Amino acid sequence: MDGAKSEEEWPRCVGCGRRVKTLFVQYSPGNIRLMKCDDCKAVADPYIECEFMIILIDLILHKTRAYRHLLFNKLRIYSSLDKGILVLSILMHMVLDAFRISFSRGNKADGDSSISTISGIFNCGKVMGVALLGNIIFMDVLLLEVQIILKLSFETIRYREVLLAVIISSYFKLFLMAMMVWEFPLSVIFIVEIFVLSSNIVALRVVTEFSKARCFGVCFGAYAAKYLTECWLLGTP
Template sequence: MGKYDFRCVECNEKAPELHRDYSNGILKITICESCQKPVDKYIEYDPVIILIDAILCKTQAFRHILFNTSLNIHWKLCVFCLLCEAYLRWSLLHGSEQSSDPADIIRYTKEWEFYGMFGLAALELSAFCGGVLCFLWVVVGRLQGGTPELSLVLRALLLSCYGKVLLIPAVIWEHDYSPLCLGLIKLFVLTSNSQAIRVILNSSRRFSLMAVCFGLLSETCVAQACRKLPWSIQDMLTSE
């Protein structure tokens, strides 16, 4: 990282370092010059504590993850979550026709319908991220004269989709889930997306919610188009 790429998790001010390494393995946490608090208290915390704070959507935890770490698993996490979502959609297509034999899962995943559902899920996620980035580019870049770091925003959006990992129990326990549960997972993911945008841009909660709503509108339009258009993939899959 550069000299001033770190951020204080409390006040969001830039900092040259998180800690200073003295001889004999002695570390001293850097104090923020602005708020007089530790720049990043999470460097001493257990990863489980950091994860819990991130699940609680704490601003300090998001700043630690997005600014003060070099976590580059966003693409792998994205693909993993899309696989879970694709399996759920595929299972909804088949309903009670699925076999209860666990060995059949390998055969199921080879069907083109599963890959079609994966493509639809990826398309909707792309529409959501594209809608958010377009909104930020127009509002921040054009109207407000700012320069939003769209690549950093994209990384934040993908990382903040970690809530989709909650779909794993639905994949493991087959149909032991409900639309209410899936709706709550969706709400949690959108809340995390909003918090990530708020942290990256240091903006108000209302502005980040507007960006997420615009992205959700784009995702919904793409999803409806995939269902309504005669050449849609979903219609071709369900008609077979």
């Protein structure tokens, strides 16, 4: 039982996705040798020696090798050490969604400059509530679809992997913070959301090893449910 558990916590080969015992052997500080995968015979994780910007570029290009490195070998989403990362990621995800909603509503009410403090607090609370409920619906629908469509066992560790992979792969939402400095048209929000959706599909495919079409159906359904919830709460078409 202990042997099976330790094997489940092994890192992954970024090429084929198989588990490997170790990614490198360190002979001295700064002197390491990258190990090869027993299945594909290639270096298990060449990203270990890469700069962060190279990894980020490959993530933006949606390379599955970069996502396997980030999710399995860097963050180790299969272990019990990811609980703090999961909570922090969910909070950040909700804050960025609240900012997106606020920015969309603010552009429609530019002429309303005499908003009272109480009204401002009320609007802020409403936006946060909408973002919170929208993300609850998003996560519930996502996990339900994973269980039904992808037919995965609904174990705690398993759905935590899926949820963390999808939220971590939504990193492009951070670019919305640039709107605090520069003015962008509303179409930028749509472009960012499309990019986040495509990134979520790649991450979900890496974790579940299912087809791209089925992963697209899961992510699109969850986003559609969140969008409809936000429109209903905000009273927008």
